[in-house]
Amino acid sequence: MEAGLHKAELTFDYPALAGWRWPAVEIVGQSPGPRLAVISGVHVNETSSIEAVIRLQRMIDPQKLKGRISIIPIVNLPAVPLRSQYVCPIDDKNINFSFPGRPDGSFSEALAYALLNDWAHDADCFADLHGGDLCEEVSHFMVVQRTGDDPFDQRNLAIAQCFDAAIIAAIDPSHMDQPARSVTGRAKRRQFAAFAEAGRIGLIEEPNVAYHLNGLLRLLHHFGMTDSAPAKTREARIITRYHWIPAPVDGFFRYHVEPGQKVAKGQLLATAENTYGEEIARVSAPEEGHILWRITHALSPRDSFIVGLGTKA
Structure with missing residues (x-):
């Protein structure tokens, strides 16, 4: 791909996903470098994170970018007409807890599998943005999947620390034994991921948008894809x-x-x-x-x- 911003619609060749097309963006840098895959809209009412992903597309200058940013702004497309909370209305499953998914599974399971194994299989980092469905208020926090592999876990923690979180939840390796979040699905493959939470009752609010957007900008800088990033204001408390x-x-x-x-x-x-x-x-x-x-x-x-x-x- 030539340097620039490229818009497309993605399809995945799994029976449960037949007929669906996901709007997506590729921001290709002038220079080679890592690949960051970014998703939002696993829960469609978590609009501050979706807004952050939309703004990111406008902010990045491909001429100054090293590598590539791949973006799917709305993952749970079937939930949009009903503004469904948490679940995908096709199979009544929560995509957020369907990773690593199954190629022969239901819609949510097949989509989780496609995101990890087709779309982002070679991404250096996978960023999944969440927070603030219609009846919840969420603090600024991150989720990190511990594996017991200390060098890997420390690098994953450093990725989470790119976001200006109040809290980092470093969850137990036992979560890898069952369907779970994207950060867990990536950890099972020993691939890096960031999982961010911030938002409130379906609203687009600047402090929550900035938390997600600035976190992504720091993540790009962390991987050497950009030359600068916003400063952080706090160090997160780590809970286990x-x-x-x-x-x-x-x-x-x-x-x-x-x-x-x-x-x-x-x-x-x-x-x-x-x-x-x-x-x-x-x-x-x-x-x-x-x-x-x-x-x-x-x-x-x-x-x-x-x-x-x-x-x-």
Whole structure:
């Protein structure tokens, strides 16, 4: 490909993906270098991350770029008409937890497989941007998949540190034993990835857009693809356990914590009321840690996840 910005539509030759075409962009630099693959829109309401990917296309000068940036701005195309939260409406699966996928699987599984094995198989890094579906508020954090291979894990951690995160969740190697995030699918192949979270209730908000966009710009600089990058303002806290805290009852929940907040063991996270305004349950922190995200909608059914908590083992 000649240097410049090239627009195309991608297709993948798997039965479950027949008939679908993904708008994509290739930004090819004047000089050879690494390849960064970037996706957003695995969850279509996480618009701050999608906006960051759209802006990136306008910011990069191919004449000054070393290497190539490959972009798919909207991964979960079937979710767009309904603004589906979390899942792909074709198979009711969460693409985010379908990696590494299967070539003979359902739509979400086949797409996860195609992204890793066809589209980004030779990418030096795979960046997957998330955060802020219609009923959630998410702190500025990263997810890193630990493998037990220390040199690899340290390089992956350095990639995550390109983003100005408040928290880095370095999750346990046991996640590699089951379908999981793209960062886990890449780690199974010993390939590098960045997985960024930031956003709120489907809104495009500048602090969240800047978190994603500046993180990508630092990532390009980290790989030697550009000559400069925005400065960071903080060092992230690293946590090693990610708790998904469920609602203990069907209820109207009132939250007492905010994303990014440090909490003590036993601290009140939320109270649940019935429709008469009577308190029926309390949710407390099982350990000291930091709030990764919380649900914003007051009504939650029993066993649905309402708070993400990061702690140290």
